Amino acid sequence: MLKFKKELKNQIFQRLKDKFPIELDSLKFNYTPNHKLGDLAVTICFELAQKLKRNPREIAEEVINYLKDIPFIERVEIAGGGYINFFIQKDRFFLNQLRNLQEISLEPEQRKIVVEHTNINPNKAAHIGHLRNACLGDTLVRCLRYKGEKVEVQNYIDDTGVQVGDVVFGFLELEKKSLEDIKKIDGKFDYYCWDLYTKVTKYFEENPEAQEKRAYILKRIEEGKNPEAEIAEHISNRIVKAHLNTMRRIGVTYDLLPRESDILRLKFWEKAFNFLKEKKAIQFVTEGVNKGCWVMRFEDEPEKEKIIVRSNGTVTYVGKDIAYQLWKFGLLGRDFYYKIFEKNNGQLIWMTTSKNGENKNIEFGKASKVYNVIDVRQSYLQKIVAQSLKLLGYEEEAKNSIHFSYEMVALSKKCLEEFGLKISPEEKKKSFLEISGRKGLGIKADDLLDKLEEKALNEVEKRNPQLDPDLKTSIAQKIMTGALRYFMLKYARNSIIVFDFDEALNFEGETGPYLQYSLVRANSIFRKLEEKGIFSEKEINNLIESELSLDELSEQELADFWSLVFYASTFEEEVLNSINSLEFSHLAKFAFNLSQKFNSYYHSYQILKEENKNLKKIRILTVYYVKEILRKALNLMGIPQPEIM
RNA sequence: GCGCCUGUAGCUCAGGGGAUAGAGCGUCGGACUCCGGAUCCGAAGGUCAGAGGUUCGAAUCCUCUUAGGCGCACCA
Structure with a gap:
């Protein structure tokens, strides 16, 4: 549809440009509310009416004379107060869509894109809020890759922060455990730390004097090469593994895990600090409340000062983030060393290290565009990061530092x-x-996923008790993933999700399993056709390459056919729209609407028993086309496709 | 106090200048000897928070009012 619209737009413009004062960019298509009115509409006559001080309807009658015999257009009509509506040649359009089904009309625009998402503090189990982040980030990655972009996925590990420090404090001070004791803890370590972290928080509230010890431990972790730092690393590594396992359950993975400890040890900050000082992006404060700090000031709100370096000389979180952002663009002039952290089915997950001599042959970062998937509460800080690139003179990179913000799960x-x-x-x-x-x-994320999986297994059991137990489990996992991912995508990113089990565990209506079920039904038609020796999907190209006539369709069937096919053809437009607006609920809604239309069609028109060969052929092609589009849409959302369910 | 976001059907949410404001859930009624009923069809349900304004046209853009959420740390 994207390509089609572009060509049609050019046709119209070429025919009208000498006759009317119009511009190519102001030519936009609207979808009509009803295919009876036409398929695509243009509203230029309303705009022209203003310029020419004439009645829009009159102008339309003139304009329409120049719009005869456009390829792929059956006829053009005037409607309402001055809409010009185009009727597409359905048969030619449909065959064209089928023949170009495997072509992608989107094009890459960047040299390389880094997407940073997930970023869970490695001191406790992942929770449902983290799942929203990962689902949004991973969907962005899939869509960008579909578009043809080169994408690198980074999951930042804050392994030297207070959160890890507090759990170290818990083990050492509250539980009196050594590293060896900690290593012996079995079961779900991330769950264990979840509880311990809560205890530590409570302990600090009741024992303010413990702050001194807390700060000491944090400092030791930052310094490295001591028992506290060793414990911190053990905790962090083990919990990162737990997080990776959780995310793997829903089909999310990463290319690189950059660690804060390596940013510290490789002195990324020092380098960034020098840049900031050289370019006078930050100032040293000599009096007032912020005396002794290095701060950043802003053009739009000069009264505000953001502290980058504290009066004791230590750098704040934003400072480290600035250094990291510079590195992502390849602007820092320093690099990490890398080691393989995990290997899974041939897919490698790398981790940064600061040990000289580790792998330096592999290259990360050096992006031309960076997306940071972080919730809306960090907007201010993300603004500072982008702003600091601008102050350093990197205008382009500042513009290409995108904060993909979204609301929290409550x-x-x-x-x-x-x-x-x-x-x-x-x-x-x-x-x-x-x-x-x-x-x-x-x-906790795993608790929710367990519940989903358990419910899915029950439902599979009900419907397909005869299946092999392993197959049932694998189907249940796919349904769990589908349900969770659709749930996380269906809301606009600006919308707070107030979590409710009944909604999240629902498999009916606007849910992932509904989409999966639609696809299962479509696949099932082709399976049955093959089983009965009527038709094999392998021969689909014979049908696509042959002629097609829609003349035998009843008026109703033609309308239903067209509504389904036309809507499916807007797929890539939806993908592009979702990427540009970072609103993947559009893509989710598209897949759902398409499924609804398909289910309705499925209910009305038989294929297996249809005796009219031509009708049968049209229906096979229709289901095939919709099925392929739906598969693509589900792939982009990371929703798995069971054969049966 | 300042900044950002939100208010649409009983509930959860789409629609973000264009034709009759949509969907899911819930409620009520229905679906053939039928390719899978995790489905489909139908009904009821709306002062698009309120008031002004811009426009040929406003749920959509602007201003104010109102109700709520989130930011504004020498935390991350």
């Missing part, structure tokens, strides 16, 4: 009750509650 009061989580009277007044790893307030 907890409904109902779901807190179901999980037996305790809340204060103050919190009870709110309509929903923010997830808090610190307080242990949240639903």
Whole structure:
């Protein structure tokens, strides 16, 4: 449809440019509310009416004279107050779509793109908020790759931060455990730390004097090469592995795990600090509340100062982030060393190291565009990171530093009750509650995935009890992933998801399993055709290459056929639109609407029993086309496709 | 206090200048000897928070009011 529209637009422009004051860019197509009115509409006559001070309808009658005999257009009509509506030649359009089904009309625009997502503190289990981040990030990656972009996925590991420090404190001070003791802990280590972290938080509230020890441990971790740092590394590595396992369950993976400890040890910050000082992007404050700090000031709000280096000389989180962002663009002039962290089915996940002598042959970073998938609460900080690139003179890179922001997942009061989580009277007044790893307030990702999988398995059991148990499990996993990923994508990113188990565990209506089910039905038609020796999908090209006539279709069937095919043909437009607006709910809605139209069609028109050969052929082609488009859409959303369910 | 975001059907949300404001859930009623009922068809349900304005045209853009959320750390 993208290509089709572009060509049609050119046709119209060429025919009208000398007759009317129009510009190519102002020519846009609208979809008509109903195919009875036409397929594509143009509203230029309303704009021309203003310029020419004439009635739009009159202008339309003139304009239409120049729009005869356009390729692929059956006829052109005037409607309403001055719309010009185009009717597409359905048979030719459809064959054309089928013949170009494997072609991608999107084109890459960047040299290389880095997408950073997930970024969970490696001190506790992943929760449902992290799942939203990973689903959005991974879908972005899939769409960009479909578009033809070269994409590198990074999952930043903050292994020297306070959060890890606090768990180290918990092991050392509260549980009196050595590294050896910690290594002996079996079972779900990320769950263990989830609980421990909550205990530590509570302990700090009740024992303010412990702050000194807390700061000491953090400092030791930052320095490295000591027992505290060793424990921190052990915790971090083990929890990162747990996170990778969780994300692998829903088909999310990464190329590189950059660690904060390596940023520190390889002195990335020093280099960035020098740049910032040289370019006078930051200033040293000699008086006032921020005396002794290095701060950044902003054009739009000069009264505000953001502290980058504290008066004790230590760098803040934003400072490290600036260095990291510079590195992503290849602007830092320093690099990491790399080692393989995990190998899975031939797919490698690399991790940075600071050990000289490790792998230097592989290249990461050096992107021309960077997406940071981080929730909306960090907008201010992300603005500072982009701003600092600008202050350093990297205008282009600043513009290409994209904060992919999205709203949080919050907890409904109902779901807190179901999980037996305790809340204060103050919190009870709110309509929903923010997830808090610190307080242990949240639903762990693996718990939700387990529940989904269990329910899916039950449903499979009900419908297909005869299946092999391993197959049932594998189907249940696919359904779990489909349900979760669709749930995370269906809401606009600006919308707070107030988590509710009934909604998340629903497999009917606007859900992932509904999409999967639609595809299963379509596949099932082809399976049956093959089993009965009527038709094999391998021969589909024979049908596509032969002639096609829609004359025998009833008026109703022609309308239903066209509504389905036309909508399916807008797929790539939806993908591009989703990438440009970073709104993958568009893609989700597209797949859902397409499934709805398909299910309705499926219900009305038989294939196996149809005796009219021509009708049968048209229907086979229609289902094939829709099925292929739906497969592509599901792939981009990371929703797996079971053969049966 | 300043900044950003949000208010659309009973509930959860789409639609972000263009034709009759949509979907899911829930409610009520229905679906053939039928390719899978995780489905389909139908019904009820709306002052698009309120008031002004811009426009040929506003749920959509602007201003104000109002209700709510989130930011604004020498935390990350």
